[in-house]
Amino acid sequence: MALNLAQHEQRALPKPGQLSGWFTTPAILLGLLFTLGPIVVITVFSFMSQPANGSGVDLIFSTKGYEQFLFQEDFYGNRGFDGRYLSAFWLSFVQAFFTTFASIAIAFPVAIWMATKTERTQNVLLMLVTIPFWTNLLVRTYAWIILLSEDGTVNTVLGWFGIEPQVLLYNSYATLISLIFSFLPFAILPMYSSLAGFDFRLAEAAYDLGARKLDVIRKILWPAVSGGVLSAIALCFVPAFGSYLQPVLLGGGKVLMVGNLIADQYGQARNWPFGAALSVIILALTLLGAWALLTWAKRSSTKVSLAV
Amino acid sequence: MNRKLLGALSFCMALALAGCGGSVGGEASSEPVVADPGSSTPFTPVTSGKVTIYTWADYFPVEELERFSAETGIDYSIDFFDTNETLLAKLEANGNTGYDLVVPSDYVIEQMISKGMLLPFDAKTLPNYENIDESTRDPYFDPGRMYSAPYMYGTTGFAYDSSLLKDGQQGPTSWKEFFAWHGEPYEGHVGMLADLYETIVPAIHSLGGETCTDDPAMLEGAQKVLLDFKSQVNTISSDAVADRLATGENKMAVIWNGDFHRAWEVNDKLVYVYPTEGVSIWQDNWVIPSGAENVDQAKTFINWMLDPKNAAEAAEYVGFNSLVKGTFEYLPESMQNDPAIVMPEGTNVYEFRACETDIVNKYNRINETFKQG
Numbered sequence: 109m110a111l112n113l114a115q116h117e118q119r120a121l122p123k124p125g126q127l128s129g130w131f132t133t134p135a136i137l138l139g140l141l142f143t144l145g146p147i148v149v150i151t152v153f154s155f156m157s158q159p160a161n162g163s164g165v166d167l168i169f170s171t172k173g174y175e176q177f178l179f180q181e182d183f184y185g186n187r188g189f190d191g192r193y194l195s196a197f198w199l200s201f202v203q204a205f206f207t208t209f210a211s212i213a214i215a216f217p218v219a220i221w222m223a224t225k226t227e228r229t230q231n232v233l234l235m236l237v238t239i240p241f242w243t244n245l246l247v248r249t250y251a252w253i254i255l256l257s258e259d260g261t262v263n264t265v266l267g268w269f270g271i272e273p274q275v276l277l278y279n280s281y282a283t284l285i286s287l288i289f290s291f292l293p294f295a296i297l298p299m300y301s302s303l304a305g306f307d308f309r310l311a312e313a314a315y316d317l318g319a320r321k322l323d324v325i326r327k328i329l330w331p332a333v334s335g336g337v338l339s340a341i342a343l344c345f346v347p348a349f350g351s352y353l354q355p356v357l358l359g360g361g362k363v364l365m366v367g368n369l370i371a372d373q374y375g376q377a378r379n380w381p382f383g384a385a386l387s388v389i390i391l392a393l394t395l396l397g398a399w400a401l402l403t404w405a406k407r408s409s410t411k412v413s414l415a416v
Numbered sequence: 417m418n419r420k421l422l423g424a425l426s427f428c429m430a431l432a433l434a435g436c437g438g439s440v441g442g443e444a445s446s447e448p449v450v451a452d453p454g455s456s457t458p459f460t461p462v463t464s465g466k467v468t469i470y471t472w473a474d475y476f477p478v479e480e481l482e483r484f485s486a487e488t489g490i491d492y493s494i495d496f497f498d499t500n501e502t503l504l505a506k507l508e509a510n511g512n513t514g515y516d517l518v519v520p521s522d523y524v525i526e527q528m529i530s531k532g533m534l535l536p537f538d539a540k541t542l543p544n545y546e547n548i549d550e551s552t553r554d555p556y557f558d559p560g561r562m563y564s565a566p567y568m569y570g571t572t573g574f575a576y577d578s579s580l581l582k583d584g585q586q587g588p589t590s591w592k593e594f595f596a597w598h599g600e601p602y603e604g605h606v607g608m609l610a611d612l613y614e615t616i617v618p619a620i621h622s623l624g625g626e627t628c629t630d631d632p633a634m635l636e637g638a639q640k641v642l643l644d645f646k647s648q649v650n651t652i653s654s655d656a657v658a659d660r661l662a663t664g665e666n667k668m669a670v671i672w673n674g675d676f677h678r679a680w681e682v683n684d685k686l687v688y689v690y691p692t693e694g695v696s697i698w699q700d701n702w703v704i705p706s707g708a709e710n711v712d713q714a715k716t717f718i719n720w721m722l723d724p725k726n727a728a729e730a731a732e733y734v735g736f737n738s739l740v741k742g743t744f745e746y747l748p749e750s751m752q753n754d755p756a757i758v759m760p761e762g763t764n765v766y767e768f769r770a771c772e773t774d775i776v777n778k779y780n781r782i783n784e785t786f787k788q789g
Contacts, residue, residue, distance in 0.1 A: 158773060158777075159773065160772070160773050161527065161772065161773060163501055163504065163505065164505075164508075180781065182632075183632035183633075183635040183636050183778065184632045185632075192784060192785065192788055195788065196788065257663065257665060258663070258664060258665055259663055259664075275604070277665065278650045278651050278665075356610075356653065357653075360649075360650050360651040360652060360653065361610055361651060361652040361653045361787075362608075362646075362649055362650070362651065362652045362787060363787060363788070364784055364787040364788040368787075369784070372780070372783075372784075374501070375499055375501050376499075376501070376611065376612040376613075376780070377612065377776065377777075377780040377783075378501070378773065378776055379777065379780070
């Protein structure tokens with residue numbers, strides 16, 4: 109976008125008070141530095157070797173970071189296929205899938221409901237959706253601990269009805285609940301914005317012409333909202349896949365997932381090249397997914413935006 | 417791309433940049449910066465200026481810093497880290513500058529000395545040197561105390577809630593019994609620390625092995641011990657350890673003695689166990705980075721902290737014991753009488769040590785398998 113603008117302005121004669129497009133160069137360079145810079149650094153690190161002592165990397169070329177992903181030596185030094193990291197990826201995939209699915213399922217009626225309100229109400233509702241962003245994710249995640257712990261709010265309320273305290277915390281359900289809670293706004297916002305300009309008289313017209321409720325949803329509402337759904341998938345799935353806080357705090361940190369696997373490589377495991385290689389693998393998978401999504405969207409001429 | 421991913425990437429870059437300093441700087445600084453021990457200057461107490469402290473989160477009472485400021489006239493600022501690795505990365509990225517006082521653990525000091533990251537200020541030149549407990553005047557990580565002075569020490573044992581035991585049931589007394597525990601009343605409520613060493617090393621010790629070992633049979637055995645134990649575990653986490661034990665979210669847990677003491681103040685039926693095979697003992701120390709700007713202020717501070725009264729105030733706050741002689745009498749009675757704080761005579765201990773990368777990789781492999789199990 110910025111690049112196009114720059115080219116365009118170069119061709120046009122600068123009007124008084126306007127600067128030449130070249131003046132955008134520092135901003136573009138800075139932008140590139142902060143987007144591509146980190147990717148270059150982790151890619152380079154992923155091809156370095158692990159130092160004999162301490163953390164960091166040695167500047168010696170090595171592909172061990174990538175080999176480790178699939179092949180490892182056992183304690184006796186026998187090299188062989190090792191599926192542990194693949195199953196960590198699979199677990200994270202499943203978790204991201206359920207998070208995304210549930211978020212979209214909840215966001216769908218919410219977005220429609222929001223879009224049918226008066227403009228004034230819509231603005232208020234939009235603000236309400238963004239309220240969670242006013243506090244830090246860590247604080248919001250800790251709040252779930254207070255709610256779900258054995259002497260927490262939920263169990264206290266259950267106690268009033270004579271129900272024994274339940275173990276609600278430190279399992280994958282607790283993780284999933286807080287993930288859905290965290291990512292729901294990312295599903296509601298794009299779906300709402302794709303519906304915001306929608307003329308609901310079309311739905312009424314369909315009713316009047318005898319369409320069943322399901323048909324109205326499928327043939328009238330869905331085409332309008334599908335672009336928003338794809339954006340929601342992109343916005344929820346990728347961060348949920350690499351989520352770190354929720355599995356560690358609410359899941360009890362006892363399951364090996366992509367997020368804590370990478371974090372550990374930079375901490376106690378002291379294996380930065382492997383941590384970098386894992387990040388590069390995820391980046392490649394993400395780009396592949398985004399490419400597939402965009403290709404599909406182009407073919408079906410659905411409007412998708414991969415950003416809020 | 418979306419914001420979350422970008423956020424994650426910029427986080428990666430922060431780490432990566434820190435690493436650049438680590439790798440490149442690490443090599444460069446390995447030779448020249450190791451100042452010769454003679455460079456330490458005699459102690460000159462100062463009454464002005466400023467000292468910048470970098471320590472563990474929630475590991476120093478701010479009120480005491482205020483008092484230090486009032487008594488000495490030295491201004492302070494304080495900053496916090498969460499792991500030794502964070503501390504190392506940040507210092508290396510800044511060329512060992514930015515802080516005048518840092519509080520790393522024992523095994524990290526060994527690494528920092530070998531990388532030339534520390535200033536040899538020679539604790540023996542401090543007037544209060546005599547207050548340092550004799551047992552730690554010549555520690556393995558800093559022979560002769562050229563680079564460091566002790567702050568707190570502690571042990572990592574385990575604890576259980578004895579009120580839950582049925583009549584005649586005995587709580588575990590060793591790592592072997594700890595890991596063999598299956599069933600009520602602790603099943604599904606055992607807490608482990610999110611720490612490679614404090615997880616793998618106890619498992620190895622339960623089999624009679626060494627702290628750092630690459631014996632395949634031993635490693636395989638430790639992995640099996642942990643995997644068999646996994647069904648009992650509900651958390652692998654290093655924060656809020658005391659809270660979970662106090663509230664009963666964990667009914668048995670691997671725990672630091674200071675955290676145990678805090679939990680015990682809530683539930684006095686908790687028992688801290690020094691496992692018969694040995695308990696891991698560690699020590700945090702004041703050191704001065706080689707690039708420190710306010711060296712005399714830093715030394716004044718260290719000397720001030722070697723005063724038993726001042727050491728006791730910090731010890732009471734963090735719940736750990738100090739290695740400054742005479743601190744004991746200033747401690748509150750609840751700490752004096754807690755065997756978790758005052759280690760009984762003849763307790764079997766092993767020092768917390770970093771193993772070689774090759775062994776760390778193997779331990780890490782066990783740890784990952786444990787989490788996956």
